[in-house]
Amino acid sequence: MINDILNNFKKISQIPRCSGNEGAICQWLSDWAKNNHFAVKTDKVQNLLIKIPASAGYENAPIVVLQGHLDMVCEQTPDAHHDFTKDPIQLIYEGDWLRADKTTLGADNGIAIAIAMTLAQQKDIPHPPLELLFTVNEETGLHGAAALAPGFFDGRCLINIDSEQEGYLTVGCAGGLNTDISLPIAWAKVPTDYQLMKINAGGMSGGHSGIDINAEKANAIKVLAQTLHLIRQQIDIRLVHFNGGTAHNAIPRDSETKIFVPQKEVEKLKQMVLAAEKTLKAEYQNTEPNLFIKVDAGDETFPQAMNTSDKVIDFLMALPDGVAAMSTDIEGLVETSNNLATVSIEAGQLKILSSQRSSVESRLEAVTERVEALARLVGGKANSGNRYPAWQPNMASSLLAKSCQIYENLFDKKPVVEIIHAGLECGIIGKKVPSMDMLSIGPTIKYAHSPDEKIHLASIGKVWDFLLALLKELN
Missing domain, CATH: 3.30.70.360 (Alpha-Beta Plaits)
Incomplete structure (x- = not known):
């Protein structure tokens, strides 16, 4: 299944999506959703929600929100001459890693989009009703999440796919x-x-x-x-x-x-x-x-x-x-x-x-x-502004407890439960919906926000296996 994820990621990488320029990727995903007969909507800032029906037997399960962001940090080396408004990201496979040619890769957070798309395309995977929530302008201050209106999504269990270390379950983050x-x-x-x-x-x-x-x-x-x-x-x-x-x-x-x-x-x-x-x-x-x-x-x-x-x-x-x-x-x-x-x-x-x-x-x-x-x-x-709140951990979370058990059963080791010194949209979403049970996961990404950014290929498969096992249990 990793090849399907990487194929979707390659398609995403062809589309310019620097912060503030997410119109093209939003339209492309909307068209993809419509072509696959998924309900889709956007809000006034171009946050995007795609609804995926439950698989057979999970119709009455609680809705699960899979969440990521549409934009990427656009950085390049001084000799790159890359135009982020029109040039596709050039992908380079290097052993167990995938990187870009002299630019940021955009795995932060394009890999979340690719994983969610691949999951939605599979007809034989058991899962609850899903809401794919993709926000804009995350990298410039989590502005898309801050603009989310009440009722834009319905789920009260959220899995954010914006962490950068496989085997780690993120339950809190810093404010800024x-x-x-x-x-x-x-x-x-x-x-x-x-x-x-x-x-x-x-x-x-x-x-x-x-x-x-x-x-x-x-x-x-x-x-x-x-x-x-x-x-x-x-x-x-x-x-x-x-x-x-x-x-x-x-x-x-x-x-x-x-x-x-x-x-x-x-x-x-x-x-x-x-x-x-x-x-x-x-x-x-x-x-x-x-x-x-x-x-x-x-x-x-x-x-x-x-x-x-x-x-x-x-x-x-x-x-x-x-x-x-x-x-x-x-x-x-x-x-x-x-x-x-x-x-x-x-x-x-x-x-x-x-x-x-x-x-x-x-x-x-x-x-x-x-x-x-x-x-x-x-x-x-x-002049100080663009504040975003810290995400305070809930160590009594049922989603966390289930995730820890599933991870250990899958990989015969305990995951690391962590709080990170970075901003995640879970902090804002948790403020808007206090009852939301949240967790952040993701494959291993090194040197994000720099032209050295790279993603570990094997870790994508492990995140995929974990996500599928978790969704199967959320019924």
């Missing part, structure tokens, strides 16, 4: 809150004897800003800010450009700045960049072996440069990034974290997106207030 910062910049004329230079920090692996936040990965924005800090101690620098990061839930892999320096200091600048690269490569030698920092002459014309370069560098240095606190209840679980996600210069202002996560509401507020306070201290404005 994003902060947009605008910092006014003072500009001044550039001295005539100054040379424009471009510094790039790249080669970093990035990853999921929740799941990978404790993996000691380098944040390219922080790496570049630290480099500028080292340089300014000996050379007068005037910033004109700073750009890095792509999404709130991805650890930045690349960052670029353009600066003016005295022409007589250009060679010294090059040596200092080499020294900074050596220092930072040593710091991250085990987690970022491909980290690089390079400097080149710029070829653009800028009439002005920042008169507040030191303030910008200080602010980027001071903003929190990484793990803020570990859970004291669950060993190894990150409780609170922050991702310095994106930086850009727009309309003469420095724009920053900071993404905070925590499984403790008060800690989420505290780290967010810290970010906002730092913004105020440098004369900036901070």
Whole structure:
């Protein structure tokens, strides 16, 4: 059956579906449902619900919701030149793994769609009435789930297929809150004897800003800010450009700045960049072996440069990034974290997106207030929003108990019951429907939200076998 799942996944991978651009995949799935004579509906934001009738003997069983999201994080390597608005994802089979060619794979969460489609297509699988619930804009802040209206679906037992480790049953997740910062910049004329230079920090692996936040990965924005800090101690620098990061839930892999320096200091600048690269490569030698920092002459014309370069560098240095606190209840679980996600210069202002996560509401507020306070201290404005709630675990869940027993019977070992430091739509759905019994499962996906994303093929088959055995018992 894995070949059927992978064939469906290949079809899904041909359709552009970055967050905010899910119209084509929504229409394609709607057409697929109609062609298979399944009832289908969408809501005002293009969340999609497909109803699958029960198999024989299960007509009176409670409805089960299989849930995933339509969108994917769209990341690519600097040399990829992939157009996510029209180009299909190029799949590459590599031993036991499936990856993409220099882009995110989209297994997060296309594999959920493929599994649900394959299940619906099988006529001889015993299962209760099913509702396939696919939401939009999950990756940008779980907006689709937040827009779900009462009565859009009927089931009160939900299996989310958006976890990324086979053999793990997820029963809780962190909540999150994003902060947009605008910092006014003072500009001044550039001295005539100054040379424009471009510094790039790249080669970093990035990853999921929740799941990978404790993996000691380098944040390219922080790496570049630290480099500028080292340089300014000996050379007068005037910033004109700073750009890095792509999404709130991805650890930045690349960052670029353009600066003016005295022409007589250009060679010294090059040596200092080499020294900074050596220092930072040593710091991250085990987690970022491909980290690089390079400097080149710029070829653009800028009439002005920042008169507040030191303030910008200080602010980027001071903003929190990484793990803020570990859970004291669950060993190894990150409780609170922050991702310095994106930086850009727009309309003469420095724009920053900071993404905070925590499984403790008060800690989420505290780290967010810290970010906002730092913004105020440098004369900036901070606006926090796109909040999504934590999913509090229900260890007395009947769905969980049944799942644990079925998994152990199938594979002769106990599953790991976990809470993750990432956002899952179960948190929002649980708030909307307090009586919902929920569980999240999924095949093994590595390096989600980065071009290194890959999925373990054998784990797809195990998730399939487990899901079928579970549905058979939900009658």
